[in-house]
Amino acid sequence: MTPQSLPRNLEAWVKYLDAVRLPIAEENHAQVLRALGDSRRSLRDIADLLQGTPAMALIVLREANSHGSQLGEPAESLEVALTRLGLKRAETLLQRLPPLPRKDIPLALRQLQLISQHATQQANGLFAARLARLWQEIHWGSLLFLAPLWPLAAAQPHLLETWEQRVMAKGEPASKVERDLFGTALLPLCLALAERWRLPDWIIQGYRLLANDHRLLVKALHIARDNEHPLQQQHRLDDDPPLRRWLTQPANTILLANGLALSAHQAWDSPHLLRWQRLAGLYLQLPLGDVQQAIHQQAAQSARQHAEQGLWHPAEALLWPWSTRRLSPRPTTAPTPKSDALGAWRKQCALLLQEPTPFANVPQLTACAGAALEACGLKRIMLLLADRQHSRLQAQFIAGLPRQALGLSLDPAQSQVLRRLLAEPGQLRLTPDNSAQFSAMLPGNLKSLFSGDQLLLRSLANNGRVVMLLVADQSGAPFADVTLQAFTKTAQCIERALGAFARRSR
Template sequence: MPIETKVPGQIPRTLDGWIKLLDSVRLPVPKESHDRVLAAINDSRRSLREIAELMQDSPALVLCVMREANHPANASQAEPAESLEVAVNRLGLERTAQLLTRLPALPGDDIPPVLRQFLLISQHASQQASGLFASRLARLWQEIHWGSLLFLSPLWPLALSHPKLLDAWELRVIHKGEDATEVEQELFGVRIMELCQAVASHWRLPEWVTQGYRLLTSERELLAQVLNIAREPDSLTQQHRLDEEPGLRRWFNQPANTVLLANGLALAAQVGWDNPHLLRWQLLTALYLQTSLDDVQQQVHQQAAASARHHARHALFHPAEALIWPWQQRRPHPDMLTPPPPPSEDLVRWRKLCGELLAQPSPFSNAVHLASQACEALLACGMQRILLLMHDKPNDTLLVQQAAGLPNEAAALNLPVAQNKLLQRLTSQAGQLRLTPDNHAQFSALLPAALRALFRSEHLLLRSLAVDGQVQMLMIADQGGKPLADVGVQAFGKTAQCVERALATFSKPNR
């Protein structure tokens, strides 16, 4: 199994490219868990089962051991190991210890938060699976336990290498309801579930994991048929409809489906307990268990609380927290929250920078120097993504003078004014446009495609600055796509006034 963890900067656009990248990522494990397991391996009194039980406190460690045991170079058996105990037995304690020494061990709080959140979701899913299904399918409890814990594991290295992509996916698909196919093709170049299925097959994860992804990709129509039956309010009607389609009943009643159901419940609960995604998984679970929706909801809440007692960690969200919220309250995505005001030292710096912009005579040697000062002032007052463009009047284009918080290609942006009515309006006279969720659909379509690609946001400020009635600069800024704080909007306006006066002073012949 590859152990190097060098992650290329360019985002892959194909399944093969993603598999190669995710294969190269070494997941960190909590140091306390790492040391505890290593000590147990070196203790001759410990059994394989005890060692496996210690390992499960670190899902990343479980994945590394399972991948190593199931790697073609190590697995003489045709079938992949379905449980951690089998995997450790296949490797032997000595090789398992060698594997542990090659893994990066970090204090728990030092592991990146997006990865820690995904690991917590997987632990919650494992608890749901054990509580809902393991007692009913006692002979299969190991397959249920380890399959549910590892189901989301193809996303763990993605959470470590490209956390912003997963954040953007969650914001746009789950919270804003954008089309998943379009968003995933734009962000990843491939569908997320197809990627997970390909990675799970490549890693030779337990069959129940890959089967769950097949259900979400090639068998979605069957799942939709079952969901239609699950929505029947009368349980007797549900059973009659399943009896009429014995093939569908057999397909849905497969024990392997418990892994998918548990992960669907845990993942959807991250948003809140009253959301349509979670309701769908609860209905499917109720049909699978042949019980009522109320009973399933009660059991799911109990398992969430049990998971929180074992798995909740500081600074991570666990759905059990939301059980005491008002029923319809949902957890907002961090990018949907207004950012806090800048720290006092930043505001002190902002005032100093604005004072220098207002200085007479002008302290700036050239327009680039002035724009650089303006950009620093905007950053100090809380703006996170900034683009300052100078109006090249002879060619009637807008050329980037300064950029911050944006990809490198933003510096080469060249916007012809004549080809865009909104730019024509902004360059004809000084003015300001603030995009909000209420007017985003109206004005976003008017922005040049290059600007829309850079600022995917419903919260954006655009302001043109003029000297003697002639627009010289266009300022574009936001707070990382988050809702704009009132203090931030006011500071943006005051900064713009200072920059406009600086441009006027700079343009005087005898400055």
């Protein structure tokens, strides 16, 4: 789906996300299928195994609760869902899922599922022991509460990453950002998907509260702020029986657990997390200090069970200075190159313009071009060579990127942006205003190297034919004006160097 055809209203998003097939890590997929085929495994064993792969748990529950089910009440736990489906049908269902190497699953999806697992640990540790009879509802409800966002993270991960940077790091209003990115608010979208999939009632109740009726939640938060006077809190609850009845509903446990996990994902001292901690204290009738200690303990326990290389877990931040934020606002503008750097840039450009060409081969030319680009202030740079048929782009030079990026090979046929840039010389500058429009048309492996919403792409030609693609940014920060001007001049110098190199005597 191209950016022009991305949904822009609630109904279209529901239809689009409902059709997304969630990817499953190969090793988890094989492990679960082996368990389903093992007659010695109990339903509890299989359910425990599935919770390590949240996407598979969601798919099983969705199928069991599909509208074709003969039973009116949706299954609230995975064991009930497996009983309804039968192990053979569950095995057939899961065999149709696309197993992928873990590294090929979008990072945004893996990170979101880790947050769900952290929320499950918080729910189990804080609430399940107190409500032992309802532990399955608490466990599975907390794990699947964020499930309506998983297809979005799988299909359009850059949109969630942009949302996180703008809302969590820059502090922009969520309503404005969501209108810009999606054309609709996320909470009603989550509610619509939860209802369509017939997720457990507690999940639907939570989204209805957040999306449609804040009154009870706001009242409870006001009372929870006075956490140093528990007797006064109790009196205020006694004076409002509807609020007291709502607050003590077990369904609120999964909302509290996910609120805690999501808020902790950014920082431990954020006002958002403090609100959820106070509300949890009001629900549990515990002092704030005791609640915070328990939450930290559950976070550490979750990290021991669920931490994964390359993903962020909030327990890591318990070792940091308390005011540290995982996401920090990016600088307004990248720093302007200093005079000595600009002097080095001029020398490299002079070398590129020299005739006859001083370069004996392409690597020498691209190394000089890369040095010029670095000198003008660019932090992450990649130069890719196009083959004669424009069917492949191969990385030739990198700077500021992982070493393995030098092996990057792109198929332009899979990207509308790359095809346009190869068709004729041109330039595309990504900014926060157009990132959502164009980012989806860039190859995922290229976007993962240049994270952020500030990027320059320029095709370089020799005699009118594109032979090279230049991709660069300033580590995601807005470009300095001097750097933009130097980038344009450097690209012109590289094109002249390519012409001189083509005319060299052999």
